[in-house]
Structure formats: structure tokens, C-alpha cells
Amino acid sequence: MEIVEKKNKNIGYEPILDGIPNWPVYQLSKNRKEFLEEVTEKSITRIKELRPTRKQLIDELEATVYREQNRMKRNRWRVDPPDENAFWADIKKDLVELSNKSENEAPNKEDEILRKISYRYANEIAGNFKPSSYKVARAVIKFGFRRLLNGARVKKFGAIFRSKYTLRDKIHIVGKAKMIRKLAKKGTVVMVPTHFSNLDSVLIGWVIHSLGLPAFLYGAGLNLFNIKIIAYFMNSLGAYKVDRRKKNLPYLETLKMYSNIALQKGAHSLFFPGGTRSRSGAIESRLRLGLLSTSVEAQRNLYLDKPNQGEEVRKIFVVPVTLNYHFVLEAPDLIEDYLHVKGQDRYFPEQDNYGSMQLLKFMFKFFTKGSNISVSIGPGLDVLGNYVDSDGNSLDAQGRVIDTRDYFISNGKVCVDLQREDEYTRMLGNKIVKEYHRINRAFASHLVAFIAFEMWMKKFPKLDLFSILRLPEEDLEIEYAEFRDTFKRVRKEVYRLKDEDKINYATHFKGKADEVIKHGLDNVGTFHLKRPLLKNKKGNIITHDLTVLYYYHNRLTGYDLEKFI
């Protein structure tokens, strides 16, 4: 008997704002030029606060040029604009000229150079949301996916034109969907999902749309834009680009200012706070705080603008989202990267071995064979990490309402204290990580992978991780009965964790152990060339790819379940 995922109850949501012209993200792109100029000017102010003297600023600019030229030499991408070399050569020339002159001979010249750089960055970062292509992209995703799904599931001629199945049967949205809709009407939503796969970006775009939310401002890794098909969707969904190769101060400040101002203008935003895809396969436990800090700063600025107690201020709500897959296309490469880095502390350049074709093939497989995805939407948090109710009031542990403004007050006045806000951002980050683990929806496939790998680890207590991964796969076999007993024991612990509100699990997780194990084995990393976990002829558990098994196993680390193997 096949265990079927319970049919999703949500039939779909009405859009909360009718008409694209009302969407904040559209407003931003309509006034693109003014917006970018504002970003540039404010970034310059900020950078000059950080580098207050002329000398410090010039040093910073020289370092920037050096790094950029180095990057172009070492790590060029397809998306990089062709005039890059020329631009930076010009900047370098300007800087050389400047270094021969005193401050009086060339007053404010360094500001001018900084402005050029920052404006260029702002332009590069900014997305370009066009209603027409948004609609096209949306229709393509919806229509295309549905046709594929129906054609594949119902094996009859003509099925491709039926609409029995929709994406909603494939992708399960659980959690606080209604709440996020309410919050999006009340204030500005910052969605922060976990990040496992390049597919996440497209997937989350669909989720946002299907929740009836207006398009979000989207921080996507520039590397994604190397893949043409994704680039097309991302561009039309209004994504802005985050280039993780650029670590120079002007870039980082411009990027943060972009997000900051957009949030202040009420544009719902989304970024992956883990920075890049999780290499190990584990849920993010440390976040990059840069972009996250912009939500704290934006909230403070909104309070600064309305300094009087009691004035209505648009609140910013942070909503953690956990994505769960049975199968991650890039898993073998991600885990290789991870082990490489863990084994020897070395930098690795981000690269993607998957072009448009592979992705399309994967999509086809995904829709033709059953492999569900689950999206858990967490409860809303304020920028300090307090839970909010559906009216947007922040609540303390005892359920009393907190005025978020008070966090930014010293001596009775709202004020700027960057060190304090850094600490707030850290607190928010910790809370998000905790929520990820709490709303994580464990799959049977994660659990079988976890148990099998841990059982092998236990069998060789003297070996470290790397030696275990080097064991020949033929030597590894677990008696089914033994596996089954362990499975039952550990699953009970997962139930206990769920009672303690520390994890969640999919509906297929419960039921007869044999069936759930089968469901797990059938689904875990099912489309990889080498299956990470399967039964042999004797019915025992074996693996064809221990490293990839390790990847899927990592999904359930951090819950102390090892103790029960």
C-alpha cells in the first residue's frame, strides 16, 4: 500500500492587493532612477561615517579597485557586464591622479569617485520588476507545471490537457499561511527561508504568489543568473542581485542600503539568511547577519521618522520558512564542497555544474515521479525575534504586548546605536535558527538516511567521519530487522520532540514502520545516479553512495537524536 500525503486543504488564496500597480515592488521599479539615487547618496553618507578621513576613504577605494581587478582576473562569470575592465581601469586612473594632489587642489574628488562606484553597484543590484513579464513568468510556471503534472500522473492520452492535479498537490504549504497574509496587509514582511537548492528561488516565488501575496523584493545570489532559465524567471519576478564575490565596503554598504530603503518604503522582501545553499545538507545554524541587520535598521528608521510615542508606524515582520525536499539535485556537489572545506580549511569558488538543460530534466523528473516538497511557514516575528500576534503586536513570553519602539529608545528618545543594533541582529538570527528547527517538517526519507548513517558510524567507533566515508560501500549492510527496531525507537523520540514543540513531521511520517521505511527508502535522493539508500536482494539496507547519504542524514542533525541509535 502506498502512503499518500494527506491532500492539502488550502484551495488557494485570493490576492491581498488587487492590481499590480498597488504593489510596493512595482512602485519601486517605476521610480527606479530616484530610488537608486537615494540608495547611492545614503550609502555614501554611511561609508563616510565608517571612513571619516579623506585618507581612510581613499585607502578604502584603492583596496576596492584592487579587489575588483583581482576578482575579474580570477573569477569571472557569464553575467558580469562586458565594460567592467574599462570601468575599473578608469577608477584606478582617477585614484592615481588624486593621489598626486592635495585636498585643496581636488576638493571632494574622492566623494565623486565613491559616488561612481556606489551608483554602479546600486544599478547592478537593483532588480527590474516589469508587470508584463511578471505575468508571463507567473503564467508559464503555473501552466507549464500543471500540464507536466497532469500529463505525467494520469497516463492516458490527452491527460496533458486536464487539470486534475495542480502544483498544490506536489508542494505542501503548511504553517502560518493565514498569518503571513494578515501581516503583509498590516506591515512589511521579510521572508527568510532555509536554502538547500537552486530550485528554492523559483519555488518560493510560486509559494508567495499562491498565498495571494504581492511579489516580493528578492535577494538572489548572482550565481543564479548564470543559469539562463532561472535568470529569466528571477528577473521577471523582481529579484535583486547579491554578488557574494564582492566583499568590499562600498559594495556591502550599497547592498544593505538598497534593502534597508526598500524595506522602509514598505516593499516585502525575501532573502536567504544562510547566504548560500547549505553545503552540508543541515539546517542553517549560523546566519549571515549583513542583510538581516537591514530589517533592524529599517525598523529603527521608521520609528525615527515618527518620533512621538503612540504614532502609527509600519512594522517589519520577519517570517522564517523551512523548505523540505526528499531530493536535492545538487546534493553530490554540495556535500563534496562541504567535505573539502571541512577537511582542509580552504576557500572554494562557487560554481554551478547545472545548466538550463539539467534543470529542465530535473523538473521533468520531479513532476513525473512522485517527490513532494514541503514548505513550512513559521509564525511572524518582530525585528527583535519576539513572536507577534496576527494583528502584528509583539508579545513577550508571558503573552503581554510589547511596544517594539522601546527597543530603540535611550533616555526617552528613539536613537541610533549601531553596536546595539548589531547585538539585536544577532539575537534575531539566533531566534530564526531556533524557529527553523522547530518548524522543520521531517520526512521519512530524512529519518531513514539519518538512522542508516548513524548506525554505520556506531559500528566503527574508532573511525572519524572522513575514514568512514572512505569505507568501500560493498562492506556496508544493515540487517533489516535491526534497522527497523532502531527506526521505531528513533521515531518515537521524534514524536517526543514534536510534543515538546521542537520539530514537526510530514503526515506520511506516522503509520506502520515497514511502510514508512519503504516510503523513506523510495524517496531519499531518488534521482541521483547512485542511490544513497536502498534494500538489497536479501532485504537488507545498503548504500551506493555514502557521501550523499551523509548529506541527507545531516538534515536531522542538531536534535540530539544520535543518542538513541
Add this chain to the structure above:
Amino acid sequence: MTLRNLSEKPVGVIGAGNFGSAIANILSYQTKVLLYARDSNVVKHIQEKRENRGHTFNEQVTATNDMAYLAKECDVLFPIVPAAHFRAMMKNLSPYLHPYHIMIHGTKGFDLKLPEGQTLETMKVLTRDHVKTMSEVIKEESVVVRVGCLAGPNLSKELAQRQPSATVIASPFQEVIQTGKKLLRNDRFQVYGNNDLTGVEMAGVLKNIIAIASGALSGLGYGENAKGLLISRGAVEMIYLGRALGGNTKAFLGLAGIGDLVTTCNSPMSRNFTVGYRLAKGETLAQILGDLHEVAEGVNTIRIVKKCADYYKVRAPITDRLYKVLFEGMTVQEALGHLMRYPLDVDIDFIQD
């Protein structure tokens, strides 16, 4: 933030014990102070006599036992109440607190958070999940996030006599450190900052264990060699324990660690020292606690830390022996004999060889 701004609102001190009174006094050189005492008789006494436990107050200090008023009037609060009452005090105060409040506590003890119906004795194991520092209690029980602590060699009696002294304020927030500095600093009182809140709290708490041991050595009539031995080995033990409980080594080397340790171990004035001293003279714990007017945090700390050390497998011979003396009837003489014979690796534990 200017001093004038700060002085417009009074600063609150919660707890009119020895240390609380001393801090209220130091604060009163800079600003108005509201001193909260739970007992209305104490409030009355302070208001009428301008004095408490040997600390004379100037007109800047006002006593109160109204928590709502205290929280409304003050943005900055110094809670200095015994660890055993700290959580209850926070629960009462919590409804009146807001995120703009700054709290800098001066309590050197642990809070125990056990599952319902359990006591320390019935718990099979004790982990860091059950043991909270005071700053963690503040954050659990209220919306206050700007939390700091006060630690260092600060014997209340010497502070009352305006002898030179220093303290460290630890907090992840620069704002808290700066505020504390401005409020406390004067020509007789130096204030340092540290951003490792947990480490400084740990150092302050754990040094009480060594203080009891020091009192015991003194009670046995031993001199300075023995004390030097104890202080250096004690510091090592504190560092190991502190690391297991989430602090960094660095904090232990500063005022809150070595500074406080040297002071308490040499001071017959300190309560923890007194407990050890009288134990060595042959009194039982019950007798001592019976006529000690203030709480000796060290006793409870030993109960808690002993159990944690077992769980985290930290080698803590001094704590372990003191536990046996306090609760299992071992004599101080026996404990010392055991410590002197304790087999350890030469290179690390050179003193006990």
C-alpha cells in the same frame, strides 16, 4: 548621552543588603537613587535614620518598596538580591519593565530551573539547561535585553569607607557598559568594561567556592604558602568549570576572576570565607547558616557546580571535596589530606604533587 540627561531620572537599586546599600551609596555621588527594599520596616529605617547596615546615605537616596514606581521612575536598574530570590523578584517586577530598561545586576550566584516536582537531589543529571546565570533569568522573565553585570573585588565594608576599588561591568551592549561607567565612576572607584557577560558572571559565581576553601585553610591555621597554592589551583579549577558552562578563559584573568579571587580569599570579612573558617573550627553547616545574617552564595553554588561537573566530566577536586565536607560529613582536615595526595599530571597540575 550626557551625564545631565542621566541624572534627570533616578537610578534604581533593588535590594538593600550589604552590597546593594554600598552600590546605592556610590551611585548617589552622581545621581538620585531609588533604593528598593522588600521589607517596609527597612524602608522606614532608611528614610528616618539615613543609614543601613553601616552605610550612611546622603539626601540623594530615597528608599521605596513600590516596584511599579521604581520601574516607572528609573531607566537604569541595579538588581542586587540573593540568587535564591532573584527569579521571584524578576517575576514581580516584570510587568512594569520595558525594553528600554537597562539592568546591571550584582548577584554572584546561580539560579536553578528544574522540571516541575524535581529538586536538586532528585535530579539524575544537572546540565547547563537547568542552571541559569542572573542575566539569563532577567531575559527569561522580562522583556529587558540590555543586561549587564557587575563583578570584581568589591567588599562592601571597604566601599563604605571610600577605600580605592574597582569593578568590571560586563555586557554585550556598549551602551550598558558606558551607562554603568558614567553612573559608578568616581575618584575612589574605577570601572572597566568587558563584553563577555557569561564569562564574567561565571567568574564571579565560581570564585565563591574557592573563598570557602580559603576560609577553611585559614581556620586550620595555615599561612600564606597554602593560600598561594589554593588561589592558583583554584583559578585553574574555575577556568575549567567556567569553560564547561559557557564562559571564555579571558574573563577569569581580569578583575572579576583573579582580582575578586585574591580579595575574597584574603578577607575574613567575606561571608563565604567565614563559612569555610568556621567549618574548619569544627562547626556544622547548619550551625553556621543559623546565625549568619546574610546569604553565603558559595554553599549553594557548590551543590550546583558539583553536579554539573559530574555531568560535563570536569575535574574539579576542590569543589568535590568541599561538597563532601559540607554535605557528607567529611572533616576539613580529611579533605585537605585528600587534595594533597590527589594524583595529577605533573605538567598541568603541578601544585598538588
